[in-house]
Amino acid sequence: MDKTKVILGPFDVALEEPVYFKIEPNDDGKTIKSVDMINGFVHRGIESIVLQRNFLQNLIITEKVCALCSNNHPFTYCMAVEKIANITLPERALYLRVIADEIKRIASHLFNLGMLSHLIHNKALMTQFLETREDFQDLKEAIWGNRMDLSANTIGGVKFDLDEKLIASIKATLDKNRSKVEAFIALFETDPTLISRLSGVGVLSYEDALKLGVVGPVARASGVNNDVRKRSPYAAYDKLHFDVILQKDGDVLSRAKVRLYEILESMKLLHQALDALPQGDIALHVKTLLPEGEATSRTEAPRGELVYYLKSNGTRKPERMKWRVPTYMNWEALKVMMPNNSIDDVALIFNSIDPCISCTER
Amino acid sequence: MKSLHVKLNDMTKSMALRCHFEPNSDSLWCEIADKKLLLELAEILATLNARVCMITAYQKEDEHELVYHFDLNGVMLNLKLRITDKSVPSITPLFKSADWTERELSEIYGIAIVNHPNPKRLFLDESIKESVLQEYYSLSSAMSGKVSQELWSRVKAEEGVRHG
Numbered sequence: 001m002d003k004t005k006v007i008l009g010p011f012d013v014a015l016e017e018p019v020y021f022k023i024e025p026n027d028d029g030k031t032i033k034s035v036d037m038i039n040g041f042v043h044r045g046i047e048s049i050v051l052q053r054n055f056l057q058n059l060i061i062t063e064k065v066c067a068l069c070s071n072n073h074p075f076t077y078c079m080a081v082e083k084i085a086n087i088t089l090p091e092r093a094l095y096l097r098v099i100a101d102e103i104k105r106i107a108s109h110l111f112n113l114g115m116l117s118h119l120i121h122n123k124a125l126m127t128q129f130l131e132t133r134e135d136f137q138d139l140k141e142a143i144w145g146n147r148m149d150l151s152a153n154t155i156g157g158v159k160f161d162l163d164e165k166l167i168a169s170i171k172a173t174l175d176k177n178r179s180k181v182e183a184f185i186a187l188f189e190t191d192p193t194l195i196s197r198l199s200g201v202g203v204l205s206y207e208d209a210l211k212l213g214v215v216g217p218v219a220r221a222s223g224v225n226n227d228v229r230k231r232s233p234y235a236a237y238d239k240l241h242f243d244v245i246l247q248k249d250g251d252v253l254s255r256a257k258v259r260l261y262e263i264l265e266s267m268k269l270l271h272q273a274l275d276a277l278p279q280g281d282i283a284l285h286v287k288t289l290l291p292e293g294e295a296t297s298r299t300e301a302p303r304g305e306l307v308y309y310l311k312s313n314g315t316r317k318p319e320r321m322k323w324r325v326p327t328y329m330n331w332e333a334l335k336v337m338m339p340n341n342s343i344d345d346v347a348l349i350f351n352s353i354d355p356c357i358s359c360t361e362r
Numbered sequence: 363m364k365s366l367h368v369k370l371n372d373m374t375k376s377m378a379l380r381c382h383f384e385p386n387s388d389s390l391w392c393e394i395a396d397k398k399l400l401l402e403l404a405e406i407l408a409t410l411n412a413r414v415c416m417i418t419a420y421q422k423e424d425e426h427e428l429v430y431h432f433d434l435n436g437v438m439l440n441l442k443l444r445i446t447d448k449s450v451p452s453i454t455p456l457f458k459s460a461d462w463t464e465r466e467l468s469e470i471y472g473i474a475i476v477n478h479p480n481p482k483r484l485f486l487d488e489s490i491k492e493s494v495l496q497e498y499y500s501l502s503s504a505m506s507g508k509v510s511q512e513l514w515s516r517v518k519a520e521e522g523v524r525h526g
Contacts, residue, residue: 040485213413213459231436232388309418320420
């Protein structure tokens with residue numbers, strides 16, 4: 001048999017985003033020997049663009065880096081700006097930031113699980129996941145007027161407030177969907193068809209996860225705890241109680257389970273934040289002229305740790321601004337996860353790291 | 363957290379390392395004067411189970427300032443280093459997590475990463491010259507507006523055929 005290379009891409013392996021897989025099969029022609037990836041198809045040079053805009057304009061640009069993480073980018077950017085300006089936010093703003101983030105996390109996790117069901121050709125399950133997500137999309141539309149880009153954060157606070165009616169509707173949505181999520185968990189814990197299809201696929205060991213520095217649900221599915229919300233608390237997370245979900249098998253099934261259990265934790269966080277929501281201002285009136293200085297900030301995006309570095313020199317524009325997204329760290333792990341798996345499972349394993357190409361290539 | 367500060371200073375007494383904690387914050391900032399110390403310090407950090415989160419570079423006049431962002435058990439350690447000769451030793455052999463971010467440094471700023479195990483381009487095509495971040499391209503030229511113009515005239519021509 002001649003040595004054939006399998007080429008997948010550049011478009012649509014799991015989502016309609018461009019990435020190019022070069023796969024070398026084993027001698028049986030069915031399993032993967034090695035994998036290489038070519039990226040850069042949507043590189044937009046945003047890190048250079050932000051140096052030509054002022055601090056307020058950059059708030060909007062960071063929101064446009066990616067749709068699914070579009071809350072965490074401005075969130076983390078604002079935290080860096082606020083650190084340099086040395087301002088303390090009103091308590092209410094901190095809680096509202098947590099609320100926006102957790103609603104976004106639930107919707108993001110449900111979308112990823114919906115894609116997983118699609119890739120294993122379980123259309124009924126996919127429909128259920130996306131219908132559940134739809135409730136949270138509606139919630140976002142009701143609160144922020146948008147289903148993806150919330151524009152919830154601003155320098156010095158948040159741009160939206162919650163009244164009794166909205167709080168009640170968030171709680172109603174949570175109550176309505178809690179049992180659904182529990183049913184999904186029961187399915188992933190017990191259903192023999194699902195378990196045999198997903199377990200042992202795309203394994204990343206604890207040691208490899210540590211070595212590669214993977215983040216988010218990918219790390220936690222391999223037993224590595226680096227949830228930023230716990231390790232280095234920000235906003236109001238140090239005042240709220242939740243558990244970090246850990247699994248030890250490091251396969252596609254574990255990553256799905258981490259996301260499912262995390263939805264329950266997010267619901268727990270939302271209930272607490274809504275009940276404890278302090279009164280007061282939602283934003284400070286701040287000028288966007290920053291003193292000279294530099295800062296780093298981190299948040300836990302749905303896909304994992306997001307890092308921002310900002311340096312200002314006293315002018316209206318940043319001197320340097322850089323950020324690193326979760327997928328950036330998880331990508332290299334695919335080279336460990338994929339070998340000796342079936343070529344049919346490339347898209348399934350790829351989807352299990354919840355990839356965001358738009359974020360990664362900036 | 364403070365103990366980490368003290369521990370690092372003890373371990374690196376001979377290195378002329380200056381560290382300070384940000385007030386009311388979770389970040390530690392350190393500066394090293396000589397890039398030869400980078401590998402020595404990286405070895406120490408590797409024994410402390412650090413993880414490379416990101417490396418930032420920026421150019422000011424004829425020198426580059428690099429900031430290595432390490433995660434040390436939940437604390438962000440920012441290690442600063444100034445270079446004038448556009449080259450720096452690779453820490454990827456010690457930290458696999460530094461692989462991509464070092465390659466990106468070299469393709470965007472043209473900084474040579476000495477001893478990198480996989481020094482391929484990361485995002486940019488080989489035909490694009492190094493250190494592109496220093497130049498400005500307008501969006502229309504970057505996207506090659508010519509292509510869409512050509513496509514548009516072809517569409518118009520075909521429409522004309524169909525409508526007689």
